[in-house]
Amino acid sequence: CLQISAKAVSQQITLSEKNASLKKVLKEVSRQAGISIVYDETLLARTRPVTVMVKNASVKEVLDQCLRDQPVFYSIDGQRIIIQKQLAPQIMRDTAITVSGRVTDEKGEPVPGATIRVQGTNSGTAADADGRYTIKVPQNSTLIITFLGYAPQTVTAAGGTLNVKLALSQTALTETVVVGYGVQKKSVVTGAISSVRAADIENMPITRPEQTLQGRTSGVTIASSSGQPGSPANVRIRGLTSFTNNDPLWVVDGVVVDNGGIGYLNQYDIESMEVLKDAASQAIYGARAAAGVILVTTKKGKAGGLTVNYNGYYGLSAPAKKLKLLNASEYAMLRNEQSVNAGKAAPFADPNSFGQGTDWQDQIFNSSAPRQNHEISVSGGTDRSTFYGSIGYLKQDGIVATDISKYERVNIRLNSTHKLSKYVTVGQNLGYAYDKSIGLGNTNNEFGGPLSSAINLDPITPAIVTDPAVAAGAPYNNVGAVKDANGRPYGISGQVGQEITNPLAYIQTRLGNYSWSHNIVGNVYLEIQPVKGLRIRSSVGSKVSFWGGETFTPVSWLNSSTIRSVNSFQRTNNQRFDYNLENTISYNKSFGLHDLTLLVGQGAYLDNHVRGTDVTYSNLPVNNFKDAALTFKVPTDQVKAIGTENWDHKVSSLFARLNYTYDEKYLFTGVIRRDGSSRFGDNNRYGYFPSFSMGWVTSKENFWPQNRVVDFLKIRGGYGVVGNDNIGDGAYLPMIVSGRNYAFGTGGSYKVGYSPSAPANPDLRWEQTSQTNIGFEATLFHDLFVNFDWYRKLTTGILQPLRIPDYIGYSNNPPSNVADMENTGLELELGYRKQIGEVNLGLNGNVSYVKNKVTDLGDGKQYITQDQATFQSTSYPITRTVLGQPYNSFYGFQTAGIFQNQAEIDAYTNKEGKKIQPNAAPGDFRWADINGDGQINENDRTIIGNPIPKWTFGFTVNAAYKGFDLVVFTQGAAGYKIFQGLRRLDITTANWQEKALGRWHGEGTSTDFPRLNIDDPNRNFTNPSDFFLENGSYWRLKTVQLGYTLPLNVTKRVGMQKVRVYVMSENLLTITGYTGYDPEIGNTNATGVFSIDRGIYPQARSYMLGLNVTF
Amino acid sequence: CSKSWLEPLPKGQIPEEKYYKTAAEAEAALTAVYDVVGWQGNGYVTKVGTVDAASDDHLAGGGGPNDVTDYQVISNYTLTPATGPQAELWKKGFAGIFRANTLLAKIEGISMDAGVKARYIAEAKALRAYFYFDLVRFFRNVPLMTAPVVAIDDMFNVAQAKPEEVYAQIEKDLKDALAETNLPDKVALATEAGRLSKGAVHALLGRVYVWEQKWPAAITELAEVNGATVGGSKYGYKLVDNFGDLFKSDMAHKFNSESVFEISYNSSSNGGWDCVNCTEGNVLNIMTGPRGYKILKPEQAPDYVSGWSFLVITKSLFDAIHGDPRYKYTVANLDSLEKNGIVTYEKGFNNTGYFMEKFAGRVANRSTGGTPELNYPQNIYEIRLADTYLLEAEALVRNGESGLAGTRSFTLFNAVRARVGLPAIPVTLDNILSERRLELAGEGHRWLDLVRFGKAATFLQSKGFIAGKHEVLPIPLLELENTKLEQNPEWK
Structure with a gap:
């Protein structure tokens, strides 16, 4: 190191410049000397032009000459020369004490040139080449030690020796990111990685970790599947990668955690999250990385004193929106019209007599549902051992039917590291969570549940029957009719039946039911560094989960379709065990400007080891949850028991990675991974997943023109292949399954039959996703950070059960490699940080675009019908996967206006002059004759919309002024349609939204809402069509937070380091044209199609008060 | 890791190569064929229900005009190749044929008692004929397979056979079965x-x-x-x-002297909502029961359970059978019971006041295990x-x-x-x-009889039946996709 600098500094420089900018001269010196010169752009702006004529001079000579009388000076820092601000002439006042010491970095290396300044004055000094300094200061004054690239540190001067350790600051130059099996300086990363840091999320109202990514990372689409507290959100990284599973791989401190199980994490414990988006960065996780990888690093303790932290908030939630539904009079009026239009008698003599009726939404919405989140963490340690421990508690009540919609979680974490010797480190990370979820059931499901019922129930039915005479008659005299605390029955609709029941009564039948889980995720590792640069690491990680639930179903009579004549009590218990074992060796070596890191590793992974039991007792002698127990001895024929045994999924892997950089200017990364999966047969068990990526820090080149615009520019690109084995276990094998039973004989029993389940596919192979990524990172105008990526991702051999015709007779379809799909996209992240006077301003924004296209379906197939989404009683499925179109796009008929009169129907003819819709009546939809065959049938269906947002974006403003800080976080999505299925089509008497008042009811009354007719002969409502589609684009003011940090002197007086209070609001404002509750709709069913609104549990609007305290 | 570490450990399934080795496994394979005889689709669709709904004796009924759509559209003849009960009937028939073919293909290699083996073969052939007979009657043009198709590529290349070829195979299978001395008389x-x-x-x-x-x-x-x-x-x-x-469901009356071939159900399987088609109980009982049934005078009221009011009896059948001694065993006249103040019930869709007495679920035969609705033993x-x-x-x-x-x-x-x-x-x-x-x-004959007698159009016109079209069901739409099958000409 010293040699290099000596050589560099003594390099012979020849220069001839007249009135040249200092920057230009410095660059030339840097080039000739072959060393880097670090400077602050703004600093150089204030320098004078220089004239210099030297021949074979030393660097020192040249610099001395150039910087003479300039407001800057230089210092030599190992391999670099640093240009710094010249300190104002020091007015050394008569000060009381002398302080001296040494400024070092975290590794104990000196930081020459570090500035030591007395707070509030201009007096100060700089550290020498060995990091030593001496300064005279007033007693108890505060010293601020700063140096470029390091976080400033404040210490109190008390005389004597004061050594200061500076930590690297998180700037673009020094920031590190977690990559697979290691950490890399961000400036030399060649893959496409987005990060979220603790500071971005710590105080945010987040209940699940995936929510932190929404709007904060580019290329990531997040859509909540329900507003039920604790519900997971769907995460899609760079579009849809596959047909069956698009959930990214979550790796928490090196332990692979299944997507559903990530909820055990407490946001306060998260140090950082990294989203690996391109194949080059994913490839190290080969087998399961195709849908993206999310690395979560939890907080670790730091050597030094003990730090105790409290974070928490308390608040109230309310629904952000109510649907505009018809009142009782309007409802009765439309019911009459609907019947009369069909030639039937009007059911209601006087619609106006019903008045407003029941507002069912009001009956189940809670506009002051409490939510709270608290965490206390303790961290600290010595040079040899550090630890971080925390305990967290979260409780949130739902805004819909709160009695049966709650979520509660307790987290405990302990992370520690111990240096056993100079060479050996052991460590562990352990997280535990218990959660209890009371879910209202059937969310985003048209088949009942309180929300769907509230939307569909007629407003005529009273919520509670108050007239004793009515209450004594049918149907309220049925056994099981539900009554309130005063013994009054809940209203039972005579208009709307089937699964749609009085939500208040429904709530009563589910009281007490809950589900629970215990999750324990952790790992233990041993790391040996026998010689410098060599690191051997062994890690054993595991996830152990236990979960289950208890459900009591009382005898009940909710309506004539929803009767429980026998009560039952069900208890489920499940356990799951996953583990992984990984051994890696890495070696890092620098020689000259070359830097080489080689990593080789081996991994073995087991997951999906699930065992469960599910026991139901019928006909218990009690009729409520509280009294129910499985200790009641019911006859054995009233006991039902079901078991679960999953097949183990195993993966065995070998991997290697080479990182090479030259002068941090030319960058190369190559990865190869081989995975063997228990999900494939001998023919294709092993998959090879290579990748490479390169980077070029153009701004480091000597030819880089000096300018004030671009301070840093890195161009990078890569290509790689990753895999997916997500097709179910043993699917390539022909298996015989049980359950083909038949009752023989008169003994009242049955025999168990066995038959093949699905055809074998021994050629089943890995699904592969290859991805090309090209991007750049730049720093502009010193304060503006830009990150841009373009990618093209091609998935081939997509795994999906191949639909074989039913005439073959198997009961299941064989797993297959059925299709290819492409995603192309653009991502832009921008960051701006500036101190303007006393205001600290940070702006961050990102926008992503993704285009999804199915490129092959095999054998000339134009479409497949697998996994189509359906909606109750539509005449056809509502989505289809068509070649050249996005996966599972909305598929149906196109409306072309409404026939205003018979003449229009008569004029709508085909080539032969025959009417295309001979049976239509005025007020019916004109269906577009897509195939031009002169008639309307299933062949006239076409692609009518895309359910996945093409655009996602987020924008965050951070501002701080004195003790105040403000965060405004907004996010949104655009470029997609929502299928609004809020009204049950098969229940023609269901209530309508107010927009139905604008239905066609005479010539010229509507051009987009057809006439109401109970028989609907034109299938205006049962044909899936663009009538049901709405633009889903939205922009949401997700979080607004205003905080105030108490002044340090106040805080100190009460023995604390930091006290901050804040107020916060979530989902304050959503701008959207969508008429349902919420345009953000993930998928809750197996088909995986987003944006189908079957009555999604809306997201809450919350107001919270929070507190951070550090002791 | 060693190679064997990556071999899957099957749980609850048996690799095919290890199966079909013993007499017990042959019997389990035969049971799987019989399982299809009692087939009840996930959407509650059965052969009897479909034939009833299509006939002039019944209307679909239920809770509303789209309740069990498959029955509604066959009852009012608005079925299309995409929507209707045909998908379930098609699936059922071919599932049975596949399982019979599987048994026939595998049983030769099983060493077991020759007589038992011969009997199983005879039963499998007869069942194959039984399934084909329904298929050819409902669909007319169906693929004919006498061995399981196991290679995926071959599955899309199967063509339809002529109806007479199918009938010839049916006759052959039944005659083969009759020629087998090990098939018992009783x-x-x-x-x-x-x-x-x-x-x-x-x-x-x-x-x-x-x-x-x-x-x-x-x-x-x-x-x-x-x-x-x-x-x-x-x-x-x-x-x-x-x-x-x-029509009594107790053991004394099941498999009586009049019974020649009976579809067997019982209440022992504890079937639940999680898998409606897994139950061994009969879903027709809850489906046909009067909706919202409530007894006012217990001493006079029949012990129906409150059902879902499907397959209500038409006025036409009521009029035809009213004076007949079989009337009271055929029609549950809720209209009259209510008028006499004995019971009340809810008027579901298509309500006529007449329900199926033969199949309406009874308190007496309601099971106590599993979900009672799905475990009637009739x-x-x-x-x-x-x-x-x-x-x-x-x-x-x-x-x-x-x-x-x-x-x-x-x-x-x-x-x-x-x-x-x-x-x-x-x-x-x-x-x-x-x-x-x-x-x-109500036993699933009338519509087939009308078609066979050439009288369907006469009796069913008022329901929307179109002569020359509705005598045959459409090939389910999905079966035409990427296959060699052609839609029936009536449905093109």
Whole structure:
């Protein structure tokens, strides 16, 4: 190191410049000397032009000459020369004490040139080449030690020796990111990685970790599947990668955690999250990385004193929106019209007599549902051992039917590291969570549940029957009719039946039911560094989960379709065990400007080891949850028991990675991974997943023109292949399954039959996703950070059960490699940080675009019908996967206006002059004759919309002024349609939204809402069509937070380091044209199609008060 | 890791290469074929329900105009290739054929008692014929497979056979079964009730011949079942004395002397909502029960359970059967019960006031285990003796017999009437059609009879039936996709 600098500094420089900018001269010196010169752009702006004529001079000579009388000076820092601000002439006042010491970095290396300044004055000094300094200061004054690239540190001067350790600051130059099996300086990363840091999320109202990514990372689409507290959100990284599973791989401190199980994490414990988006960065996780990888690093303790932290908030939630539904009079009026239009008698003599009726939404919405989140963490340690421990508690009540919609979680974490010797480190990370979820059931499901019922129930039915005479008659005299605390029955609709029941009564039948889980995720590792640069690491990680639930179903009579004549009590218990074992060796070596890191590793992974039991007792002698127990001895024929045994999924892997950089200017990364999966047969068990990526820090080149615009520019690109084995276990094998039973004989029993389940596919192979990524990172105008990526991702051999015709007779379809799909996209992240006077301003924004296209379906197939989404009683499925179109796009008929009169129907003819819709009546939809065959049938269906947002974006403003800080976080999505299925089509008497008042009811009354007719002969409502589609684009003011940090002197007086209070609001404002509750709709069913609104549990609007305290 | 570490450990499934080795496994494979006989689709669609809904005796009913859409659209003839009960019937039939073919392909390699093996083969063939017979009647143009298709590539290259080829295979399979000496004339009821016997196979073959209009052959086969003298069947078949006893679901009345081929259900499987098609109970009972049934006068009211009011009986059938002794065993007249203040009930969709007495679920046979709705134990007759009597009588008349007193057709026909105390009348085709309607109401015959008699358009026009189209079901739309199958010309 010293040699290099000596050589560099003594390099012979020849220069001839007249009135040249200092920057230009410095660059030339840097080039000739072959060393880097670090400077602050703004600093150089204030320098004078220089004239210099030297021949074979030393660097020192040249610099001395150039910087003479300039407001800057230089210092030599190992391999670099640093240009710094010249300190104002020091007015050394008569000060009381002398302080001296040494400024070092975290590794104990000196930081020459570090500035030591007395707070509030201009007096100060700089550290020498060995990091030593001496300064005279007033007693108890505060010293601020700063140096470029390091976080400033404040210490109190008390005389004597004061050594200061500076930590690297998180700037673009020094920031590190977690990559697979290691950490890399961000400036030399060649893959496409987005990060979220603790500071971005710590105080945010987040209940699940995936929510932190929404709007904060580019290329990531997040859509909540329900507003039920604790519900997971769907995460899609760079579009849809596959047909069956698009959930990214979550790796928490090196332990692979299944997507559903990530909820055990407490946001306060998260140090950082990294989203690996391109194949080059994913490839190290080969087998399961195709849908993206999310690395979560939890907080670790730091050597030094003990730090105790409290974070928490308390608040109230309310629904952000109510649907505009018809009142009782309007409802009765439309019911009459609907019947009369069909030639039937009007059911209601006087619609106006019903008045407003029941507002069912009001009956189940809670506009002051409490939510709270608290965490206390303790961290600290010595040079040899550090630890971080925390305990967290979260409780949130739902805004819909709160009695049966709650979520509660307790987290405990302990992370520690111990240096056993100079060479050996052991460590562990352990997280535990218990959660209890009371879910209202059937969310985003048209088949009942309180929300769907509230939307569909007629407003005529009273919520509670108050007239004793009515209450004594049918149907309220049925056994099981539900009554309130005063013994009054809940209203039972005579208009709307089937699964749609009085939500208040429904709530009563589910009281007490809950589900629970215990999750324990952790790992233990041993790391040996026998010689410098060599690191051997062994890690054993595991996830152990236990979960289950208890459900009591009382005898009940909710309506004539929803009767429980026998009560039952069900208890489920499940356990799951996953583990992984990984051994890696890495070696890092620098020689000259070359830097080489080689990593080789081996991994073995087991997951999906699930065992469960599910026991139901019928006909218990009690009729409520509280009294129910499985200790009641019911006859054995009233006991039902079901078991679960999953097949183990195993993966065995070998991997290697080479990182090479030259002068941090030319960058190369190559990865190869081989995975063997228990999900494939001998023919294709092993998959090879290579990748490479390169980077070029153009701004480091000597030819880089000096300018004030671009301070840093890195161009990078890569290509790689990753895999997916997500097709179910043993699917390539022909298996015989049980359950083909038949009752023989008169003994009242049955025999168990066995038959093949699905055809074998021994050629089943890995699904592969290859991805090309090209991007750049730049720093502009010193304060503006830009990150841009373009990618093209091609998935081939997509795994999906191949639909074989039913005439073959198997009961299941064989797993297959059925299709290819492409995603192309653009991502832009921008960051701006500036101190303007006393205001600290940070702006961050990102926008992503993704285009999804199915490129092959095999054998000339134009479409497949697998996994189509359906909606109750539509005449056809509502989505289809068509070649050249996005996966599972909305598929149906196109409306072309409404026939205003018979003449229009008569004029709508085909080539032969025959009417295309001979049976239509005025007020019916004109269906577009897509195939031009002169008639309307299933062949006239076409692609009518895309359910996945093409655009996602987020924008965050951070501002701080004195003790105040403000965060405004907004996010949104655009470029997609929502299928609004809020009204049950098969229940023609269901209530309508107010927009139905604008239905066609005479010539010229509507051009987009057809006439109401109970028989609907034109299938205006049962044909899936663009009538049901709405633009889903939205922009949401997700979080607004205003905080105030108490002044340090106040805080100190009460023995604390930091006290901050804040107020916060979530989902304050959503701008959207969508008429349902919420345009953000993930998928809750197996088909995986987003944006189908079957009555999604809306997201809450919350107001919270929070507190951070550090002791 | 070693290679074996990556071998999957099957749980709850058995690799095919390790199966079909023992007699017990052969029996399990046979059970899997019979499983399809009792098939109830996830959407509650059954063969009996479909045929009933399509007929002039029933309307779909239910809770609303789209409740169990498949029944609604067959009942009002708005079915399309995409929507209707045909998908389930198609799937059922071919599932049965595949399982029979699998058994036939695998059993040769199993070392087991030769006699038992031969009997299993005979049963599998007869069941294959049974499934094909329904398929060819409903769909006319179906693929014909006598071995399982196992290679995925081959699956999309199967073409439809001509109906006569299918019938030829059906006849061959049934004749093969009859030629097998190990197929018993009668089965041991205690352990084997529900399995096919020689008598049942003769009845099936007779029915097939009737559909093929091979009258002499039909007469021979059906006479084999019915006996040379009425009441003298060599298989011991006899009409049950009390018509009402036929529809009792207790063990004493199941598999009675009139039962030739019976679809077996019971309440022992604890079936639940999680898998409606897994239950061994009969879903028809809860489906056909009166909706919102509530008893006001317990001493006078029947013990129906509150059901879902599907397959309500039409005014037309009510009028036809009202004066008949079988009326009270056929029609549950809720309209009258309510008017007399004995019960109340909820008027569901298509309400006529008349429900299916034969199948309405009863408190008496409601199970206590599992989900009671899905565990009713009542059986359904696929073939009962009254049916074969009427079929033989019909074949005789169509073959030229006068049907007057003294003829065999007269004796057979009037034996059915005499059992319920009705006077003898001459046998004519019209009389047969109406006798079948009253005798077999709700048991899944009427629509097939109308089609066979060429009278469907006459009786079903008011429901929307189109002659020349609705006699055959459309090939389910999905089956045409990427295959060699062609839609039936009626549905193009």
